[in-house]
Structure formats: C-alpha cells, structure tokens
Amino acid sequence: DAGVTQSPTHLIKTRGQQVTLRCSPKSGHDTVSWYQQALGQGPQFIFQYYEEEERQRGNFPDRFSGHQFPNYSSELNVNALLLGDSALYLCASSRSAEDNEQYFGPGTRLTVT
C-alpha cells in the first residue's frame, strides 16, 4: 500500500517564477491538505481540498493556489515566487475531511534564489 507521494523532491527556482508541486494521497484517502514548513518551525496550513473543492484556507496570499483531481491527487501552485517562499512543502492526506489523523508525504524542498 503506497503512502503519500510528492514530486519533485527538490526544486530550485528564481524569484518571480512559478512552480507546481504534486501530491498523490494514500490509497483510500479523499482529502488532501498542504503545509509550508520553514526551517526550525512547525508546518503552516495552506489549504485543504475535499471533493475537488478548496474547503478551508490558511493565511496565505492568492499567489498560492491549488487543485484536486477526480482521482484525489492534488497540485499546489505558487506564482511570483519570493525568497521567503523557500521552505519544505508538505502534503498530507486523510480518510475524510473529518478525520484527524493525517498521513504526510516526504515533502518538496523548494529553494528560491
């Protein structure tokens, strides 16, 4: 049973560019949440997707957008990258939107230069 997978593992971008990160949830899970984790900090909630809709959003600007596909996989898009967007981006899936146990992928390390 495959767990949560994310791609790519690492990514280097330049300020002003756009990036797309991808996530496949654990088998049987239909809810995907995205987090940003800066070095030495706790994860910050970006948004959650359920039934292909953004269900809840954290305190992140509109430059951060996402999508969920019919197979429950998800994408995180970040436009007009800033140096401060450099972080580990984590995807987590759960059995339902009400399930409190989240399974995390290994993350994508994004570096903006």
Add this chain to the structure above:
Amino acid sequence: GQSLEQPSEVTAVEGAIVQINCTYQTSGFYGLSWYQQHDGGAPTFLSYNALDGLEETGRFSSFLSRSDSYGYLLLQELQMKDSASYFCAVSSNYQLIWGAGTKLIIKP
C-alpha cells in the same frame, strides 16, 4: 489570534520518562493532536485528544484539559530512536494549527 506554546527543547536520559507540555489559545477548538518528526523526515501522527483525559498508546500517552487549554505528551521508557521534534497541533475550523515544536534530545 491563535497560538500554541511548547518548550523549544527537552533533554532526557535513555530509559527515563519525559513530558512535553502544550498550551493553546484558539477559537473553534475540536481537538489536540501530537506529531513526531525526525530530522529530514515527514511528520508522523502519534495521537489525538478531543475529550478531557489521558489516552495511552504503547509507550506514548497524551493528555488534554479543555478547561485549561492545556495538553501534554508523555513518553515512557525512552529510546534513542525517540530523538526527534514533537509538535502539538490544534484542530480548528477544518485546519490544523501547529506549535513550533519541541526538540527532544536523548542522552545514553
């Protein structure tokens, strides 16, 4: 606003017991979760408390007092592999709000 406070670092000896505290201030509280994260790894779910009291899962236990906005994670019979960062996180309005994490250092 919403905030969680936990100690930044805790040191303990192998085989001992350690308690990591978490206090929170948030609206729309549903429950308190604990996650473990090894350096370079992904967070791993440890426990979830929605009601007051103690939940035990093997060597790990978690406690919640909703009236005090307080919880703790208790780790018993510490092993070197327990060296990691531990995060408390509040479920609030369909999102998880995380603390800054407690780095647990275990000495032989």
